[in-house]
Amino acid sequence: MSLTLHQASAPVFAKGLKGLATVLRKAAAHAEAKGFDPAALLQARLFPDMFPLVRQVQICTDFAKGPIARLAGEEPPAWNDDETTFEQLIARVEKAAAFVAAFGPDRIDGAEDRDITLVRRGETSVVKGQTYLLEQAIPNFYFHLTTAYAILRHNGVEVGKKDYLGLT
Amino acid sequence: MSLTLHQASAPVFAKGLKGLATVLRKAAAHAEAKGFDPAALLQARLFPDMFPLVRQVQICTDFAKGPIARLAGEEPPAWNDDETTFEQLIARVEKAAAFVAAFGPDRIDGAEDRDITLVRRGETSVVKGQTYLLEQAIPNFYFHLTTAYAILRHNGVEVGKKDYLGLT
Numbered sequence: 001m002s003l004t005l006h007q008a009s010a011p012v013f014a015k016g017l018k019g020l021a022t023v024l025r026k027a028a029a030h031a032e033a034k035g036f037d038p039a040a041l042l043q044a045r046l047f048p049d050m051f052p053l054v055r056q057v058q059i060c061t062d063f064a065k066g067p068i069a070r071l072a073g074e075e076p077p078a079w080n081d082d083e084t085t086f087e088q089l090i091a092r093v094e095k096a097a098a099f100v101a102a103f104g105p106d107r108i109d110g111a112e113d114r115d116i117t118l119v120r121r122g123e124t125s126v127v128k129g130q131t132y133l134l135e136q137a138i139p140n141f142y143f144h145l146t147t148a149y150a151i152l153r154h155n156g157v158e159v160g161k162k163d164y165l166g167l168t
Numbered sequence: 169m170s171l172t173l174h175q176a177s178a179p180v181f182a183k184g185l186k187g188l189a190t191v192l193r194k195a196a197a198h199a200e201a202k203g204f205d206p207a208a209l210l211q212a213r214l215f216p217d218m219f220p221l222v223r224q225v226q227i228c229t230d231f232a233k234g235p236i237a238r239l240a241g242e243e244p245p246a247w248n249d250d251e252t253t254f255e256q257l258i259a260r261v262e263k264a265a266a267f268v269a270a271f272g273p274d275r276i277d278g279a280e281d282r283d284i285t286l287v288r289r290g291e292t293s294v295v296k297g298q299t300y301l302l303e304q305a306i307p308n309f310y311f312h313l314t315t316a317y318a319i320l321r322h323n324g325v326e327v328g329k330k331d332y333l334g335l336t
Contacts, residue, residue, distance in 0.1 A: 002170045002277070003173060003176055008171055008302065015307075112171065135333070139332070139333055142311065146318070147318055154215055165304070165308075
């Protein structure tokens, strides 16, 4: 037996997004409990030329909905990157989780060899579905998920590895 | 067609470890160019109760060698966690990459349903190979890889996403 492409993608993103939503909820509660302006966390970054939390979360969700749509041979929906509150940001994560959950095995399996066309900064590249998932989508998804987590930990929010793993 | 368990594991870890080695090499060069004590970076952490860089790298490599060995039905080798220099840390990453590369499809494929027994803090749990890989090994591997990257970026080391992705 072997893994299906669906098993290696949709539930993986769903679990990570669950973890991201938990971490963001704890951050919002932390800001409220401490009397912090939530924007101080939303705009926090680890270095001046790194993206702030809000953008890390937007990109993380994009690396879930984008790959799932593309593997299914569809154009990913464009979402406005206009969240300014934790409530809106958590809603975006939940929307991404619902989007991902709507794609069953019938729409994803068999895309291993599908050509995925990516356009980035005007440059077009074509990559096979399986390579796209394993070498681009998943590493980028976890990169932005972990960076969001790291920004919050760095700012004293008490989140743990189990939250990140979607186990809480 | 579908993914094999080997495709979803060994080359994924190998690419991430390549990225980690690149990031560590750039960090060592940065410390030397700036005249920093390398230990300041090796012991840097994002929050007092988070692990420092050296430990993040050790754990990241453990989440490559451990899962690969366990999927193959073997006991993971125990390595001393005694690195104190970038040179030693990079050697550990390269050793992990070589370890992972030694496991071909014949040793990994078919482990989807293999019972993997994990002992953590005295508690024993048993999980299927596929679940172990997708829900524990890979998310933890990227967590520590990204956190190592984040610690270095936070300290001004000029590394980029392409380094992380193992593309440089």
